[in-house]
Amino acid sequence: MSETTLQICYVFPNGDKYEGECCRTSDGVIRKGSGTQTSASGATYTGEWDNDKMNGRGTLTHPSGAFYSGLFRENMYHGKGTYRFPDGSEYTGSFNNNRFEGDGEFTDSQGLVWTGMFHNKAALGLKLQVNM
Structure with missing residues (x-):
């Protein structure tokens, strides 16, 4: 049909x-x-x-003012995207089933940018991006 x-x-x-x-x-x-x-x-x-x-x-x-823009799969954040929190902090990178997963960049509410590998709620080895 x-x-x-x-x-x-x-x-x-x-x-x-x-x-x-x-x-x-x-x-x-x-x-x-x-x-x-x-x-x-x-x-x-x-x-x-x-x-x-x-x-x-x-x-x-x-x-709340939070938003996600990017790829979805089965009603979940999955693939490349950006999530902005109500306080203005933001994560841009890979998502897997609604979780930060893989290469990404996190900008905190003070504007400091942290890059590295994210895995669920952990982000070991993040590096602070320094602008000179």
Whole structure:
């Protein structure tokens, strides 16, 4: 059965709202393509969807002011991206299942830049980037 692409605006029973592309499958209608979902709590995701999940490139903004921009896989930060914390500190690099993983750069709230390898909550051997 071929998929039919539709453009919809749908409000879920919990108050979440989705505007964008979807397709009709034998199981029903699923989010697929480009779209924006705004949760009732104020979080907003704008980007690519596949198999009814955040998959591909997108941006997720939280009501706290935190945001992530980059690649998603199965509703998780996965691949290259940037996460900015509410205090203005920021991590740019690789993510694996919502965790910092691999080469990255962390800029703290004072503007100091730390580079190195990140693994879950550990970051051994970070180097402070000195600007002269």
